Amino acid sequence: MATTKTWNEARARAVIDDHRALEGPLLPILHGLQAEFGYVPEQAERLLADELNLTRAEVHGVVSFYHDFRARPAGRHVLKLCRAEACQSMGAEANAAKLLTRLGMGWGDTTPDGRLTIEAVYCLGLCATAPGVLLDGQPIGRVDAARLESLAEEAA
Numbered sequence: 001m002a003t004t005k006t007w008n009e010a011r012a013r014a015v016i017d018d019h020r021a022l023e024g025p026l027l028p029i030l031h032g033l034q035a036e037f038g039y040v041p042e043q044a045e046r047l048l049a050d051e052l053n054l055t056r057a058e059v060h061g062v063v064s065f066y067h068d069f070r071a072r073p074a075g076r077h078v079l080k081l082c083r084a085e086a087c088q089s090m091g092a093e094a095n096a097a098k099l100l101t102r103l104g105m106g107w108g109d110t111t112p113d114g115r116l117t118i119e120a121v122y123c124l125g126l127c128a129t130a131p132g133v134l135l136d137g138q139p140i141g142r143v144d145a146a147r148l149e150s151l152a153e154e155a156a
Helices: 009-019 026-037 042-052 056-065 085-089 092-103 145-154
Strands: 077-082 116-121 133-135 138-140
Touching: 009 026, 009 042, 026 042, 026 056, 042 056, 077 085, 077 092, 077 145, 085 092, 092 116, 092 145, 133 145
Parallel strands: 077 116
Antiparallel strands: 077 133, 133 138
C-alpha cells in the first residue's frame, strides 16, 4: 500500500544530508525523498537544486525522466502493469487499454477517490508467467483481462 507524508522541509534536508557525501548523490537523494514522502514534491526539487548547486530544470528533468519517480502522491494502492515484449505478446497492452478505458484513466493517473494509481513498468522479470503486474509491490503473473479487472476492484 502506498503511503504519503506531508511535505516537511526539515525532513527533506535530513534526507539530503544523509546522501550528500555520495558520489553522484542526485538519484540516491531522489529515491530517499520518494521513500520519505511517497513522491518527490515540487518543493523538494527546488531545495535539492539549491543544495546540490543544480538548476531546477536539471532536477526536474531527472524526476520526469525516470518512471519510478512520482511528482504527485500515489493512490492508496499502486498497480504496475508490465509493458515489456513478453507481456505484450501475451495480451498485456489490450488488457491495460481495456482497464484504463473503463476507469477513464491514463498511465500514471490516480482514481478520483485516491484509491488506485496505475503505472507502466518495462519488465518485472515475470516473463515466464506473462503478462505480469505488481500490486502494492507483490508480483502476480498470468494476469488476463478479467484478473486485471478483479485486481483493480480488490484495491478498492
